[in-house]
Amino acid sequence: MHLYPLKLVTIVGETVIMEDIADEGLKLGATGYTLSEVIGEGSRSARTVASTIGAKTMKLEFVVPMHVAEAILTHVSHEYFEHYACIAWLADVQVVRGQQYIK
Amino acid sequence: MHLYPLKLVTIVGETVIMEDIADEGLKLGATGYTLSEVIGEGSRSARTVASTIGAKTMKLEFVVPMHVAEAILTHVSHEYFEHYACIAWLADVQVVRGQQYIK
Amino acid sequence: MHLYPLKLVTIVGETVIMEDIADEGLKLGATGYTLSEVIGEGSRSARTVASTIGAKTMKLEFVVPMHVAEAILTHVSHEYFEHYACIAWLADVQVVRGQQYIK
Amino acid sequence: MTLSIVAALPLWAVVTGEQLSRMLESLERNLLTPIPLCFVLGIVCTRIHGGIKIPKELYLSIAIFLLMSIGFVGGHELAHEYQMHGVSTIWKPALATLFLGCLTPLTSFVVLRYIGGMSIADSAGIAAHYGSTSAVTYAVANSFVEQTNHPANSFLPTLVTILECPGIAIALVLGAGLSSRERAAKATPERRHVRESKLYEALYEVITGQSIMLMAGLLVIGFISTMFMDDQAFQPFYEFFQSKGMLFRGALCIFLLEMGLVAGERLGDLVKVGPFLVAFGILMPLVHGFLGAYFGHAAGLNLGGCTVLAAIVASASYIAAPPAVRLTLPEANPTYSITAALAITFPFNIALGIPIYYEMAKWLGAT
Amino acid sequence: MTLSIVAALPLWAVVTGEQLSRMLESLERNLLTPIPLCFVLGIVCTRIHGGIKIPKELYLSIAIFLLMSIGFVGGHELAHEYQMHGVSTIWKPALATLFLGCLTPLTSFVVLRYIGGMSIADSAGIAAHYGSTSAVTYAVANSFVEQTNHPANSFLPTLVTILECPGIAIALVLGAGLSSRERAAKATPERRHVRESKLYEALYEVITGQSIMLMAGLLVIGFISTMFMDDQAFQPFYEFFQSKGMLFRGALCIFLLEMGLVAGERLGDLVKVGPFLVAFGILMPLVHGFLGAYFGHAAGLNLGGCTVLAAIVASASYIAAPPAVRLTLPEANPTYSITAALAITFPFNIALGIPIYYEMAKWLGAT
Amino acid sequence: MTLSIVAALPLWAVVTGEQLSRMLESLERNLLTPIPLCFVLGIVCTRIHGGIKIPKELYLSIAIFLLMSIGFVGGHELAHEYQMHGVSTIWKPALATLFLGCLTPLTSFVVLRYIGGMSIADSAGIAAHYGSTSAVTYAVANSFVEQTNHPANSFLPTLVTILECPGIAIALVLGAGLSSRERAAKATPERRHVRESKLYEALYEVITGQSIMLMAGLLVIGFISTMFMDDQAFQPFYEFFQSKGMLFRGALCIFLLEMGLVAGERLGDLVKVGPFLVAFGILMPLVHGFLGAYFGHAAGLNLGGCTVLAAIVASASYIAAPPAVRLTLPEANPTYSITAALAITFPFNIALGIPIYYEMAKWLGAT
Ligand SMILES: Nc1ncnc2c1ncn2[C@@H]1O[C@H](COP(=O)(O)O)[C@@H](O)[C@H]1O
């Protein structure tokens, strides 16, 4: 089993920006992404019982090499951190046939 | 891009306790959390095809400094591990503007 | 708080194979798993606005010791990587009362 | 409790000839209709690992609709009753129902703990389920008596609402009280405190839970709108919610299909829960059903009313009770209570119980 | 803007005696019906932390159904109108509505920015909400006038469709333009470019958004099928969608229950938004409602039509506007706009506004 | 196979004058109705990147309702037919349908593999789709013939149920068999074993899948309840499920809107699948439709019945087939089969196919 070290970038933020960030991530070099609906509470976002109209939250993950991870995090941090509710972090992962996720 | 090392605490367990744990995590020092619906099978919980009434499962994540992570895991381990189906783990993450998640 | 080092195996792939992989993971030695619905885009899978009929994606997680992780990843890589849209990776985690997840 | 069993015995002695054949016939009329048949389809599908999957949201939406319907129609009928008779016809059945709501968790607890020898937590947990009621059992019982041309008194939905909470609350308090005394020696004060706050939380959640809020809320809404709206404007709302209408009946079919899917899965657990609980899941409803019919008759309900009251007293909750019990009595094994309520008592009531309660009510002299 | 306030003043001076009692009566007739009562139930439930949870998918499904209904019935009525009168009766109200759709975001912006002293982004963001319309307010107003036996002109749903977009678009362009000028000094060209592309994206999304596509799409479908199908084949579709039918009314009840749950949560934010915005959320709709009734009357609408046009002009969007504003004007605080639209203006319109607009229309001479 | 194409040819030669104008007229009557128009709206919306989003759960719920309806009404009609004629009128059409269900996957496979030169896996995968049927195409064809006042024989829903499985099963076995022989050299025994177990799994899942369980299950339920219930009690269930009713028609509109949204997306893939598959997606249904009309007529179906049987034989599955094929024949490219079934054959059938099959049936002498 050959594993290749890459970075896992996770971004959690308000739904309205998450599809845009996903597309921007692809432009910055990611080969794919994984997106899911979550319920979140943070300094700028409150969990609301009635989630129909209230602010909704999504989680977005990219498996990418370090330089793409940095590009994505820098972009997100500049464009979205000021005005939108979101959090972003990086973790180390070992990826199966990982080379194919490097463009 | 300045990244700050923090801990990612993940807890997966039966739905009935997860909102309580989320609130207790905030009291123990977390600045926010991310919660999502999952389907789970473990030693005490079975996946059921008809998930409407059967035991449901949720996943809860906190990005926190080490001492808060320990407090949350100790609390969960004491209060819930005995009688409820749940699992909890810790991982290292590098967080964008991570200082703001330390209260 | 005693934590035990284990591996977190994450597999993201098309829904049609994910329940099978979950069961195969249990046979290969995992004590449980966590499964969730996601939206994904990758080299072989495209996000579709209308997700009702289009290819759907799921995320599957196992917390397991290293040798089980390797068995699962080898199995998935041999059986599914060629013809199905999926990605798989490994990360280090510290698990509460972790010994119970070793069969 | 043993008293009521004794009281029920004669009933079985006299079930003979004509009565039996009438029961079989009414069974057939009850069973060979879409609602129970959908339940059977669900069970069959699960047992052969078939592919029917009802989305959770459809199930929840139907539950909301059914609860709103029961409440709204109940409020509407209550308004008519109130306009004609004031509270004179209602207060006695209401009191009787409240009494039954307080009695049934106790009878259940006593039987489970002292005859069945189950743990305090398990006994109280199961008692909470049997002390409350199942709105779907109400709906099925109601359509049964309508099909037999003995419609229940108009205010029966009000009684369903009354029966919803007290049983759960009493069983939880009982269970939490007794088991905390047991644990007193080893528990730290801090943990006891956590336990107590969870109990209050759970009690509050039971009292303000979805079932109660929707049923009681729509009851008030149905009452007020009947009082203040003219008939023509009221009509479309009534058509939407009415329990004889196509929406209610159709929604019940889909709901029972899902209940069958879930119950089918639980059938495998029958072995785990053992013969005592299987017997409990059949005999306890018969006792409670008899008490329901008896006190309903004493309070002046008609034949349909006695039957339906018996059915709801005999039924066990599987929506409101489980999370409350899980939170308050975590040592209780949820497999026991849910399997008993859902895989034994619910199908028993749907298939056999309701026609039996009907015969009981008849035998007691209700007309 | 100040002009229109002045124009509205006399209205208040003459509200006396008989008119007031008539308004109270129509209030009662309006409020004590299931639709607003379900809204109240939702609020009560949230305030006491009750357990009602409407699945998001049920809410979205009902929204889809309501929009399709409004469109389909609108297209059907439009076809009849067209067959009888051509476009002669429609073009004036349509123009008036378009004019109001362009005017209301401007009046809102001016009041918020220059009287309320709010930031450009906040003013524009809130103006986008008040420039558009709420389909549910339309539905409630429509059933109100039907209950008073003054049904609105048949082409009112067409006017709802016309009113949906322009207000949001104008407010977004205004807000983006003004705030980019402000930021011009510090913003890099690249960032300005990102901003602009988000604006175009948001505008396009507003114009091709779900509300418009469903309402306009079904309007066309209703129109065409009315023209080409025979009555009998058309019947089941009409029954399904028709706005007086049980499905539409029942769906509205559940929808307003959820709106009440959301609004109840937002009530806590009333303190955060401050007295100016509370006053704005009540007075601005009165002004816009008066303008709606006035221009509607001038364009030849009947009493019901004027009332409904007033209500939709007075209403604020809380479905299409929020995401568009969030994307284009991220500095705008969404708590302000959503609380004002949802927790102030919406309940005000449902409870008091609609009967007031009815009186306004009457006072203006509409019949 | 080539034989049947030859048999179909004369049909085209004789399409002239009056017939053509009648077809155009029936086309208009078929197309300018809400159901196909909703499909068109969905396509338009996707192509202009509009915002309509039907929640997955609503789509699934409607699918469940439609399948239950088809089954229930089918069972009801079957009971009437059975009471009147026993099985005498049914067995021939049932056999003919079974035969067609076995034939169409083979014709499809042969054409794809030997004329189109596609891989074994792709040929078998697509053949599985065309060997099965689309319940929605059935529903649309059924309302078409009702609108032309030639309602289909009462037992047509039974035939839909018969047609659901065999085609998929045959194509999967064929595909798995042939491709495993090809792979035999390189595959390890262990992997072959995995493949086989997946095949059994997939076959079992097809046979006990949601479509079959719901349709066949409700068919039995509709049959039994018709036999044993009195009419009045049966009424609300019938109203809920009946296929001419507002719920069924309305649900179809929403379902076709979503189908349009999905098909619109797939239109972009037409380029990828190439001209052969586009031609296949139009000509294969014409051939299968002709066979359906032909054997239906031979088995004694009426004009409506022949048309509907032709439509369902011509239709391609896009619900049951895709996951089964994906699991069993992973080398098959799902873009090919789903695009052909959903973006070519489905709209072709809805728009043009059904009126053509109607003319075919007429030309064959069905009345
Ligand atoms: N400390 C945290 N741990 C986990 N998730 C968080 C945390 N803080 C914020 N989030 C997530 O990020 C979203 C936006 O956070 P914020 O910008 O702080 O409002 C929230 O809705 C949460 O889902």
Ligand SMILES: Nc1ncnc2c1ncn2[C@@H]1O[C@H](COP(=O)(O)O)[C@@H](O)[C@H]1O
């Ligand atoms: N080994 C495991 N890997 C991943 N998730 C697990 C594992 N074991 C348990 N879980 C999750 O934790 C929940 C509770 O587990 P348990 O207490 O073992 O029944 C399950 O429903 C799963 O979602």
Ligand SMILES: Nc1ncnc2c1ncn2[C@@H]1O[C@H](COP(=O)(O)O)[C@@H](O)[C@H]1O
């Ligand atoms: N670079 C990536 N980062 C995160 N998720 C990915 C990535 N590539 C693929 N995925 C996920 O894996 C699924 C299958 O990927 P693929 O086989 O590349 O089509 C996609 O639907 C995504 O959910």
Ligand code: NA
């Ligand atoms: Na009970």
Ligand code: NA
């Ligand atoms: Na407005």
Ligand code: NA
């Ligand atoms: Na076919």
